[in-house]
Amino acid sequence: MSGATAGAMRRRGLWLAALLAAAACDGPRRPSGDGAAADAEGHVRASATTVRANAAVAAALPLDDPAAFADARRGFIATDDPLVVTDAAGRVVWSRPAYDFVAGEAPPSVNPSLWRQAMLNGITGLFEVTPGVHQVRGYDLSNMSVIEGETGRIVVDPLTTVETARAALALVNRALGERPVVAVILTHSHIDHFGGIAGVVRAEDVRAGRVRVVAPADFLEEAVSENVLAGTVMGRRAMYMFGSDLARSPRGHVDSGLGRAPALGTTSIIAPTHHVSRTGQRMRIDGVDFVFQFVPQSEAPTELTFHLPARRAFCGAEIVSQTMHNLYTLRGAKVRDARLWAGYIDDAIERFGAETHVVFNSHHWPVWGRGRAIAYLERQRDTYAFIHDQTLRLAAQGMTPGEIAETIELPASLRASFANRGYYGTTKHNARAVYQFYFGWFDGNPAHLDPLPPVEAARRYVDAMGGAEAVVERARAAHEQGEYRWAATLLDHVVFAAPDHDAARDLLARTYDQLGYQAESGPWRDVYLTGARELRHGIRERDIVAGAEDVLRSIPLELFFAAMATRVNGAKADGADLTFNFVFRDLGQSFVLHLENAVLHHRQAEPDPRADATVTLTHDVWLRLVTRRLPLREMVFSDDFVVDGSRLALVSFFRMLDEPMLGFPIVTP
Numbered sequence: 001m002s003g004a005t006a007g008a009m010r011r012r013g014l015w016l017a018a019l020l021a022a023a024a025c026d027g028p029r030r031p032s033g034d035g036a037a038a039d040a041e042g043h044v045r046a047s048a049t050t051v052r053a054n055a056a057v058a059a060a061l062p063l064d065d066p067a068a069f070a071d072a073r074r075g076f077i078a079t080d081d082p083l084v085v086t087d088a089a090g091r092v093v094w095s096r097p098a099y100d101f102v103a104g105e106a107p108p109s110v111n112p113s114l115w116r117q118a119m120l121n122g123i124t125g126l127f128e129v130t131p132g133v134h135q136v137r138g139y140d141l142s143n144m145s146v147i148e149g150e151t152g153r154i155v156v157d158p159l160t161t162v163e164t165a166r167a168a169l170a171l172v173n174r175a176l177g178e179r180p181v182v183a184v185i186l187t188h189s190h191i192d193h194f195g196g197i198a199g200v201v202r203a204e205d206v207r208a209g210r211v212r213v214v215a216p217a218d219f220l221e222e223a224v225s226e227n228v229l230a231g232t233v234m235g236r237r238a239m240y241m242f243g244s245d246l247a248r249s250p251r252g253h254v255d256s257g258l259g260r261a262p263a264l265g266t267t268s269i270i271a272p273t274h275h276v277s278r279t280g281q282r283m284r285i286d287g288v289d290f291v292f293q294f295v296p297q298s299e300a301p302t303e304l305t306f307h308l309p310a311r312r313a314f315c316g317a318e319i320v321s322q323t324m325h326n327l328y329t330l331r332g333a334k335v336r337d338a339r340l341w342a343g344y345i346d347d348a349i350e351r352f353g354a355e356t357h358v359v360f361n362s363h364h365w366p367v368w369g370r371g372r373a374i375a376y377l378e379r380q381r382d383t384y385a386f387i388h389d390q391t392l393r394l395a396a397q398g399m400t401p402g403e404i405a406e407t408i409e410l411p412a413s414l415r416a417s418f419a420n421r422g423y424y425g426t427t428k429h430n431a432r433a434v435y436q437f438y439f440g441w442f443d444g445n446p447a448h449l450d451p452l453p454p455v456e457a458a459r460r461y462v463d464a465m466g467g468a469e470a471v472v473e474r475a476r477a478a479h480e481q482g483e484y485r486w487a488a489t490l491l492d493h494v495v496f497a498a499p500d501h502d503a504a505r506d507l508l509a510r511t512y513d514q515l516g517y518q519a520e521s522g523p524w525r526d527v528y529l530t531g532a533r534e535l536r537h538g539i540r541e542r543d544i545v546a547g548a549e550d551v552l553r554s555i556p557l558e559l560f561f562a563a564m565a566t567r568v569n570g571a572k573a574d575g576a577d578l579t580f581n582f583v584f585r586d587l588g589q590s591f592v593l594h595l596e597n598a599v600l601h602h603r604q605a606e607p608d609p610r611a612d613a614t615v616t617l618t619h620d621v622w623l624r625l626v627t628r629r630l631p632l633r634e635m636v637f638s639d640d641f642v643v644d645g646s647r648l649a650l651v652s653f654f655r656m657l658d659e660p661m662l663g664f665p666i667v668t669p
Helices: 003-012 048-060 067-073 112-121 162-176 203-207 219-225 231-241 338-355 370-396 401-407 427-439 454-464 468-480 484-497 502-518 522-537 549-553 557-565 619-626 632-636 647-654
Strands: 076-078 084-086 092-095 125-130 133-137 144-148 153-156 181-185 212-216 274-276 282-285 288-294 304-308 313-315 358-360 578-584 589-596 599-604 613-617 642-645
Touching: 048 112, 048 502, 067 112, 076 162, 084 162, 092 162, 112 522, 125 162, 125 358, 133 162, 144 162, 212 219, 212 282, 231 522, 288 338, 304 338, 338 370, 338 427, 358 370, 370 401, 370 427, 401 427, 454 468, 454 484, 468 484, 468 502, 484 502, 502 522, 549 619, 557 589, 557 599, 557 619, 578 647, 613 647, 619 632, 642 647
Parallel strands: 153 181, 181 212, 212 274, 313 358, 578 613
Antiparallel strands: 076 125, 084 092, 125 133, 133 144, 144 153, 282 288, 288 304, 304 313, 578 589, 589 599, 613 642
């Protein structure tokens, strides 16, 4: 990345830029064919080694088994054709035709098992799950479920964006007849399950009590907080995980395993009116009886599932899916508790299994028949339990995270089930997650306690191996032998030691291409191919906050100030002792900030009369400030930003705050 580009990224860095980490994907890009030596992005064709590896996958799995395809098509009612959703400005938010290339036999550049999953995720439209329960699938990364009540409809998980949710509800009304939405159930705190709520109900109807919004306890706090403190890093890495910069093509992004990809449009949030806080909690909504299960700290920080006794249907939310899920997500998040997760699935079997004839979830297609449903739930349960138990067993044998990841393999009874395969999470990185959950980052080896930083270590490795040219030649030989993991290790050192070494960058990009083509996991594929793209083309500049204003407004001010503390440059703030009052005149709230010992403290309190300055402002001005829509100089002299006291002290304080780089480099130093 050039110095000019890096400077632009720093200037435009947004400290809340990744609030919508999962929504960091572009609209459709022109597909590329698989026959040319290199496609439009520079991705090379599949090597002979990759062709053989993918052929071995195809030979080992019953990819032509029609059962899942029959389930994915079962109950089909209608769809939009073509399915292209745009926003008010005409910008594409969601495009089914962008994935039309996913058809027929898998090309050499895609793992055939992932290709099969992508074909299943491409079966799109409105489907009947069971009488009175329908799903719209393929209109976003997640599903929107619709339950018929006595006077209207209950919407479950209204997708990521207002635009896709509105399109999904329009399909329901066209196909099933117009009925009002009388309630919304938000199963958990990830944005692809609540961001579109304003597309199905109006906030004023919720406030007036005409519409219920049911969510798990602590939903609002968790929904807006997960990405605030660590948002920039999560957002940058989400671009890798979801292939945001990749063309939708046989050599680019194909599928996320959990669904196509998150939609990118306008997001929203509405505070719940009712909360689920315990398992067994019952609620009657518009004449429909619900029995809830409270499953926090599983797939999401707060989550619920529910059973519909009259319809013998269990909604597993996202604690079960048609893929192995993530115990650790590659975008970066707190590690999830595998033991607790498996326990929740076991509890659901015990509580609801005898009266469950269909399982439907927040992603993918349902499972019908009591016997099939129980077997499906048991295999999902045992997948997480196995990874948990075996990781601890192997750790007790003295194995490190890397050794465990290389050793552990699901038993044949589990890995033979497509619903347990690693299309999203993988056994390898989930095993590392279990190790991290219990033991942290240190594996006990003293050499790993205080290692050299990457650039210095890389320079010394390269020097010890005879210099950059010698290492590149060794890597080239490994690449030609199909030893791509070793080639990547060698070339990573060269690129960090000598970032302008064009031959190393090119060979590493071609190596990442092959690793991506072989990956069964959609996120692994996207991570490899995005790394290859970045080596070739640098980093694209973007603004993830666009369209997120409604969610930003819901963030408690305390979280904003906590995030501000993470921006304090310790060296610049060393020795400073400053106090400021922030008074939000439209909210009737005031906060006192105190900087000492290079640490920023905040508390909600009456203004401190000894403060260096008191700032009086509105919530709108604050949001413009924290999203960098209002430049510092313009802010300080704005009529909407009243300063009583030392403006100089205030300006010096803001100059102590670093601007995070939304587009920081990952595959280069």
